[in-house]
Amino acid sequence: MRRTRAAVATGTLLAACAGLFAATPAAQAADSPGFHIQDGRLLDANNKDFVMRGVNHAHTWYPDKTDQALKDIKAKGANTVRVVLGTGGQWTKNDTADVAQVVSECKENRLICVLEAHDTTGYGEAGAAVPLSKAVDYWLSVKDALVGQEKYVLVNIGNEPYGNTNYTAWTDDTKTAIGRLRAAGLDHTLMVDAPNWGQDWSFTMRDNASGVLASDPDRNVLFDIHMYGVYDTPAEVSDYLNRFATADLPIVVGEFGDMHSDGNPDEDAIMSTAQSLGIGYMGWSWSGNGSGVEYLDLVQNFDASRLSDWGKRLFDGADGIKATAKESSVFGSTDGGTDPGEETGAGACTVTYRLSDWGSSFNADVTIRNTSNQALDGWKLDFSFSGQQKVNSIWNAKATQSGADVHITPESWTDSIPSGGTVSFGLNGSSTGTNAAPSSFTLDSKSCTTA
Incomplete structure (x- = not known):
């Protein structure tokens, strides 16, 4: 999540870069054992289209809240949770046993688990942030909790891995990180966050996405844009997401809110555009925000009965989670419904x-x-x-x-x-x-x- 203001005005940046994507490389084979990318879409292990409708949860800061939080998030209708983990750089390391427990709780609640390493946030601008190479070290250290979970887990290599300084290094560093993880045997869908505190106002991720995807021998990379103040008009939201969709490049809105310190994001446009394009989104965040952005809490004090206005919008509003989420078929359903042969009437x-x-x-x-x-x-x-x-x-x-x-x-x-x-x-x-x-x-x- 971004906590500082973008350095350059949005309108200038949008006008400055208008490069087109290169052609998309061949899709990953359809017999993947887990989540995979095909023709620009995220498919689950049953080759069913999966559109994330979820919530971020700050596990590394509130580990004692996770068990109940995941139950409540599922009860609100979500099909995905993006879980904040610490690598031991900026924040206390969540070790192998802890990661395995989180994965188990996600599966118990029939939630697809996006695990993200948060310590890379704002690298090059935030003094304590670590580079993507350290995030890769972390994933390799908890590899035993990940291998075999490809049907249920996506690995988000590093949260917002560059701030507004030296962000041009994002492309090569991301390719290197993907290569190291593949060489070590991680076959998961890898989610990569944009630079510029996740908002890609420089279009570094947008204009290099096809090359990054092509660098992965598995062609199994999902791109993650965070939409806060840079995306405060429908035109900006639509332009960014449609460029990926048109180029058959997979993208998800991994974080967004209904307001922010760097501007007022257009959450209605984000949700409606994502729904019209079949693109996933995950709101920031369940609860526990501080440092002046408490308004981003979806529920107050981790109490599922106390939805904030933002929570009401995300869960219950037009194009919201309750109206649009479908559970992944890996939990036994074929299209977000029941197992074949299961009772279909109310009461099952x-x-x-x-x-x-x-x-x-x-x-x-x-x-x-x-x-x-x-x-x-x-x-x-x-x-x-x-x-x-x-x-x-x-x-x-x-x-x-x-x-x-x-x-x-x-x-x-x-x-x-x-x-x-x-x-x-x-x-x-x-x-x-x-x-x-x-x-x-x-x-x-x-x-x-x-x-």
Whole structure:
């Protein structure tokens, strides 16, 4: 994420560079074991088109928030999360075990995981930033957490790898980084961020993208533009994204917001243009922003029930996540819906009930997954306790209890479960005797499987 103002006026820069892209090199073979690029599109391991609709989460600064954050991000309808990692340069290193845990949690929540090394942010201008070569060193050090996860993980080599100084080195440094990762055996889709704090006002990435893609023996590179103040008009947004689309070069808007210190990005144009072109986007960021950009929090204080205006726009607005996201088919769905042969009516579901029992009291974390091919609005979940349990309080939902029977209804912010998505709630209760998880659940009067 960019935190300083661009050095040159946007209009001048747009007029100064108008170079056309060279022809796109041959696409990667369609039998790739994981995500891959073909004809300028990002395809998943089943060769299905995948359009990212997601959120950035600052894991390296808030590791204790990640487990719940990913659940909540999925419950809001996202299909992707871009996870901030520290390499040990500017920020504490997230080691192999930690990265493996993040990947596991992404998969558990059926989110495609974009892992990004953040310490390169603003290299050449930000004093503590590290070069792309150090980011490559980091990826090789956590390689054991990555290999075998090509179906679920994209590797974003380095966040905003140059500021506004010496950014012309971006092209050669990016090619070198890609070459080193391939030589070391990483077969993932590699995502590369633009220079100029990610905003590419110099068009360095735009005008060299075809050469960078051609340098990859796998032809498996996704380009990442960050749209803040440089992209404050529909014309600027459309021109940049359409040049990639016209040239069959794959691109994603890896970060954007509804306002910023360097200008007011046109988030409506970003989202509508991305939707019309079938280009992915990921909003910055779930929660935890500081240094004067707290307005970029999608939810306040990591509380999924407290959407900011920016969060309401991204999740619920026109061309937003809830309306446009489709889950990757690698999770068993063919087009963002259900598995072939799965029940397709409202009520097809899986329930996870995680019990923390302390004898006379307990907590339960409950997740409902919608495995139908349509959104579930105003859902109702019913189950029966196996013993003398009593619900004392509940969050993210409402509960009524009659004897052992419990009836759960949503709060306004958990009212809809998108196809392939989840909603989570928790409850606190008291018990006497044996306390076990309920044996069965029904959603809208239809039986759920348990996990």
